[in-house]
Amino acid sequence: MRVLIVEDEPFLAEAIQDGLRLEAIASDIANDGFAAQELLALNTYTVVLLDRDIPGHSGDDIAREILAEDLGTRILMVTAADRIDDKALGFELGADDYLTKPFVLRELIMRVRALARRSAVAAPPVLEADGLRLDTFRREVYRDGRYIALTRKQFAVLAELMRAEGGVLSAESLLERAWDENADPFTNAVRITISALRKRLGEPWIIQTKPGSGYYFGLPADTERA
Structure with a gap:
């Protein structure tokens, strides 16, 4: 938002x-x-x-x-x-x-x-995919039932990635959606936030990188869920 x-x-x-x-x-x-x-x-x-x-x-x-x-x-x-x-x-x-x-x-x-x-383009208040549950109203995140504490910016970035439903979002797009207009377009803030998110969410990584394009939400293709 x-x-x-x-x-x-x-x-x-x-x-x-x-x-x-x-x-x-x-x-x-x-x-x-x-x-x-x-x-x-x-x-x-x-x-x-x-x-x-x-x-x-x-x-x-x-x-x-x-x-x-x-x-x-x-x-x-x-x-x-x-x-x-x-x-x-x-x-x-x-x-x-x-x-x-x-x-x-x-x-x-x-x-x-x-x-x-x-809003016509608003996502549902609770987003769920690949074992991850994100509640935008309570601002809570769970992975396989385990609560995960996130910073405000990490939460905002994760929400945008989940709303994209597997679509690739560029660093510039994430910067536009989750930061304000004062954000430096040359900053490493997106990369740093994604890296921190991955560590908080744990393995297997649920945020993937598409080289030269950006990031998308989802488990690796060769990962099978129990």
């Missing part, structure tokens, strides 16, 4: 990003409508947290553009406008949910997760 935070109050935007990061949710920040347009053109987001009253293109304009693209991106409007008429207009513009300021961060995260589950 990747979230775009469209908020012109830097401290609030950073606080939301920090809260999402603690839940292993990658996010980017746009402090005005122009930046939001640029990021939406470059990346695919599961949920957009959208303040309606922002500099540049208004939040209403951004909502209309997201709706016109019809990519399954969900919109959570987060704004101080709390009158019923404001909320009605927000939903008419394409909002999937509406949260008024001030709000409790935990509630925002619950709403983000709920919207992600409603």
